[in-house]
Amino acid sequence: MLETNAEFEHAGIRMLGFSLAGEEAYIALPELNVAFDVGRAPRSLVAIDHVFLSHGHMDHAAGIAYYFAQRMFVDNSPGNIYVPQPLVEPIQRLLRVWADIDGHEAPAHVHAALPDSDVVLRRDLLVRPFAVNHPCRRHDRSWVQSLGFSAIEVRHKLKDEYQGLVGPQLVELKKQGIDITRRLEIPLVTYCGDTAPGSFLDLDYVRNSKILLLECTFVEAGHRDRARAGNHMHIDDLRDIVPRLNNERILLTHLSRRTGLSEAKHLLDRLLPGETDERIRFLMSCRRRRRHAALPKSSDS
Numbered sequence: 001m002l003e004t005n006a007e008f009e010h011a012g013i014r015m016l017g018f019s020l021a022g023e024e025a026y027i028a029l030p031e032l033n034v035a036f037d038v039g040r041a042p043r044s045l046v047a048i049d050h051v052f053l054s055h056g057h058m059d060h061a062a063g064i065a066y067y068f069a070q071r072m073f074v075d076n077s078p079g080n081i082y083v084p085q086p087l088v089e090p091i092q093r094l095l096r097v098w099a100d101i102d103g104h105e106a107p108a109h110v111h112a113a114l115p116d117s118d119v120v121l122r123r124d125l126l127v128r129p130f131a132v133n134h135p136c137r138r139h140d141r142s143w144v145q146s147l148g149f150s151a152i153e154v155r156h157k158l159k160d161e162y163q164g165l166v167g168p169q170l171v172e173l174k175k176q177g178i179d180i181t182r183r184l185e186i187p188l189v190t191y192c193g194d195t196a197p198g199s200f201l202d203l204d205y206v207r208n209s210k211i212l213l214l215e216c217t218f219v220e221a222g223h224r225d226r227a228r229a230g231n232h233m234h235i236d237d238l239r240d241i242v243p244r245l246n247n248e249r250i251l252l253t254h255l256s257r258r259t260g261l262s263e264a265k266h267l268l269d270r271l272l273p274g275e276t277d278e279r280i281r282f283l284m285s286c287r288r289r290r291r292h293a294a295l296p297k298s299s300d301s
C-alpha cells in the first residue's frame, strides 16, 4: 500500500492525517504544534512536540516508542505524549522494554491527561481533554476512560467599558491592579478519538469548535450492532447528532476498511441531504499526498 496522508485546511489550520479503523489513526496540526493520536508515528507526526493519545488501542498508539526514538535520532527535543492517566505506567514500561531491545533509551515525556484538566501549551493555546464513550478493558480487567481533545485558542480582549481609552490611561488602570481584559476561548479543532454517541457532544466547545473530527466506523445497515458492541459510531447516529452541531467543518474519521469510500459518501449524502460535502465529509476523501516520497511502495504484509 502506498502510504498517504489526507490533507485538509480550514480557517488557516492545516491538518495531515490518516484514519482507518484497526489500521492507523492520527491527525497532525503542524501550525499548532499539536497532534491527536500517534498512529504508527509517520514523519509528519514526529515533528510535532505535543501528541495527545485518545486511548491505547493499537491503531492509535502503536508508534509511541518510535515517535520518541525518531525525535532522538534527528536531534529533536524529547517530545511530549499526553495519555489517559492509567496508561502512563504501562507506556513507561513499554519504553523501558524497547530500550532493552534497541540498546538506546530515547528521552521521553509521558504526561497524564485528565478529563476537564486543561493542558496549557502557550499563552494563547490550550488543549482540553474530555471523556468520550469508548471504554477500554485492560488485560487486568480494569477499565480505562478514553479521551477526546479540543485545541482552544485563548484571547485576552479589552473589556467593553475600557474601549476607547488611550494607552497611558490603560497603563494607569493596570498600575492600579485593575484587570482590563476578559478571557475569550475560541475552540479551533476537536478530536473525538474512537467513541459511541455520548454526552460529550453537548459540550459547548465541542459543538462550536471550528473543525470537529468525529468517528464514523460503520456505515452498512447490518452493522449497527457491531458499532454498539465496540462502542463506535454508526452512520445512522449522525442523523440525530449533526443537526445539533454548529461546527464549520465536520470530518468523519476511522471508517472501516471493509467499506469503500465512494459507498460511504453515497450513504452520507442520502442520510443528510441538506448537508454539503464542504461541511461534512470523510477525512480520507480529502486530498491525499504521499508521506515518504523517497520510499518505495510497501507490501501489504
Ligand SMILES: [Zn+2]
Binding pocket: 021, 022, 025, 057, 059, 060, 194, 254
Ligand atoms: Zn481505533
Ligand SMILES: [Zn+2]
Binding pocket: 055, 057, 134, 194
Ligand atoms: Zn478504539
